[in-house]
Every structure is written in C-alpha cells, then in structure tokens.
Amino acid sequence: MTGFKKFLFRGNLIELAVAVVIGAAFTNVVNALVRGFIGPLIALVGGEPNYDNLKFTIAGTEFPYGVFLTAAISFLITAAVVYWLVVLPATKLVERMSRAEEAVEHPCPHCLSDIPKLATRCRYCTAEVEPVA
Incomplete structure (x- = not known):
C-alpha cells in the first residue's frame, strides 16, 4: 500500500493527468481538421475514403475487413497531418531555441x-x- 501511495502523490502523476487531458483536447482538434479539410480533399482526388461496407463471408460468418481498412487509412492520414503540421515545426523551433542557449554558457x-x-x-x-x- 505504501508503494501505491507514493505513486499517487508523485509530481509526475499530475503532469501526466494534465498531458492526457491536453492530448484528448488536441485529438479533437486533429480529428476535426482531418474530417473538415483533409478528408474532403482526399475525396476530391480519389473518392470517399470509407471502406466500412467491404467484407467477406466464410461458412456464414462475416469478416468486415473494411472497418479495419478505413481505420488504418484514417490513422495514416491523421499521423501525417500531426507530423507535418505539429511535430516538424515544433522540432525546428526547439532546435533554434537550443542554439541560442548553447552560446550563453x-x-x-x-x-x-x-x-x-x-x-x-x-x-x-x-x-x-x-x-x-
């Protein structure tokens, strides 16, 4: 029980909780961006990226592989949007800031x-x- 109490009252736990809440809010923003802009752009070029109706049947059991395909494509699009619009600019900003710090000491x-x-x-x-x- 002592270990569990230490775990609960560590400072990192509060930071982790804040990160989860911010991450959930950021997820909503990214999903809205993909649904509102990226998805329609892809639909203009290659048709609607929704394959939920694709399935095959073996011995009377349906395997809706289209649900997985749609989720995988959505994940790849979301990951690409996050990388190009968030990770890459943030990495460049951190590099510039660290160069300025190096020259001080x-x-x-x-x-x-x-x-x-x-x-x-x-x-x-x-x-x-x-x-x-």
Missing part, C-alpha cells in the same frame, strides 16, 4: 560547471576565470 576550467560566458568568477567553486568573448 561555457564550462569553468576549474570545476567544469557551466557558467555564463561573461562571468569573471565561477559561482560554484568561486575561482576567478577569464570572460569569454
């Missing part, structure tokens, strides 16, 4: 802690250092 020659480039004394070991231009 350098390692202290005495204790190897990261200190500002313009510092004349290390805040960790208090050794005097030469500022880096």
Whole structure:
C-alpha cells in the first residue's frame, strides 16, 4: 500500500493527468481538421475514403475487413497531418531555441560547471576565470 501511495502523490502523476487531458483536447482538434479539410480533399482526388461496407463471408460468418481498412487509412492520414503540421515545426523551433542557449554558457576550467560566458568568477567553486568573448 505504501508503494501505491507514493505513486499517487508523485509530481509526475499530475503532469501526466494534465498531458492526457491536453492530448484528448488536441485529438479533437486533429480529428476535426482531418474530417473538415483533409478528408474532403482526399475525396476530391480519389473518392470517399470509407471502406466500412467491404467484407467477406466464410461458412456464414462475416469478416468486415473494411472497418479495419478505413481505420488504418484514417490513422495514416491523421499521423501525417500531426507530423507535418505539429511535430516538424515544433522540432525546428526547439532546435533554434537550443542554439541560442548553447552560446550563453561555457564550462569553468576549474570545476567544469557551466557558467555564463561573461562571468569573471565561477559561482560554484568561486575561482576567478577569464570572460569569454
């Protein structure tokens, strides 16, 4: 019981709950984008991407493989939209921000802690250092 209590009161659990709620809201936005714009564009080019009626029968039992096919196509379209409109731009933004952060600090020659480039004394070991231009 103690382990379960620790699990419930960890800080990560609250962050995880917030992430799930935000993820669910974001799912609605992505699904609306696919239904409202991407799906109709695909329907213009290649017809309606709905194969729910496709099925085959063996010994009187129906296998509606079209439901799976429609879900798989919908997943691929949604994944492509998320990648091109969210993941790729976010990755580029993080890269630009990290480049700016890299140029701000350098390692202290005495204790190897990261200190500002313009510092004349290390805040960790208090050794005097030469500022880096």
